[in-house]
Amino acid sequence: MNEPQRARRPGGRSARVAADVHQAVTDLINERGYGNFTVGDVAVRAGVADSSIYRRWGNLATLLTDVALTRLNAQSPMPDTGSLAGDLRTYAAQVAREITGPDGLALLRLAVALSSHGNQGQQAGDDLLVERTRQLQSMLDRSLERGEPAPDALGVLDHILAPMYVRVLLGVDPLTPEYVEALVDRLLRSLHERLP
């Protein structure tokens, strides 16, 4: 309990290993792209044994999903500002910052790649999508509970997330704050105009 080393590093060895492994995965995705590295490569980069990774995550797809979810939740918790407009603006700005940040493109490519690499990858990709959709839906449900009209999670995906994702993936134009706000405003207006 009083070991200084431990006190300085909350979570201890296990948390350090997880952090090192996560960072190694992010680095490898950036450098080589998904599909071009193995659990062994991650182990070497993180300075841990392969067996530690298999014991903890089971396989590469599960590890990759864990990395993606941990980063998304740390960098983009769902906001709760008290209004749908505020929540959507904050959320959209967070996502824009995250996907244009240093690891953002790697994360997006991971999401794309997970849905395409066999059953394990697909399951992991689905888990990621289901978990983020659940979080987004709770934010939208709060709006409905306040009596505000709200889009469903797919509406947010189609009209706010998808344009940003595709612009970043294709390398088209930067995501300016004005652009991101315009996407949100367009969706908010469509709720009142009963557009689909």
Next chain:
Amino acid sequence: MNEPQRARRPGGRSARVAADVHQAVTDLINERGYGNFTVGDVAVRAGVADSSIYRRWGNLATLLTDVALTRLNAQSPMPDTGSLAGDLRTYAAQVAREITGPDGLALLRLAVALSSHGNQGQQAGDDLLVERTRQLQSMLDRSLERGEPAPDALGVLDHILAPMYVRVLLGVDPLTPEYVEALVDRLLRSLHERLP
């Protein structure tokens, strides 16, 4: 000139090689994903020499772009129906059919992957994007010349293509004709309402 073999195969040997190589690339993308095969693998699959591929395409990124553009242009030529609404509906329905078809996901992943695999890939991805944007813009220009309000190519990317791309990439729900039409109608309506 009178050789029967030749008469039955318009374009001759060169066109056959191109078709075989293109098919080999599409198969390999489907089976292994982009980044997991080489020019040598394509050559083996297509039954041609490596040198034939290098002589004709120069490198893998250029070959991949050629495959993508050829398929896009064959399967989705820009329509010219006489009205913006008709053009956009036809175009959107074509894209939906193409990206949900047997090679569609491979094509989308190729576009994503090209923008991420070093300078050669990025250049090839940019060429693809520039060429398709130019074609789309001519369709939209015809509308403006007729005096109809029209979105710009980025508006079509953001509000029609991006939602379809992302739904297919993430494996969310099928693209029903009703869904695709609703995306087009939403964009058309926004032109008259001066939404962004």
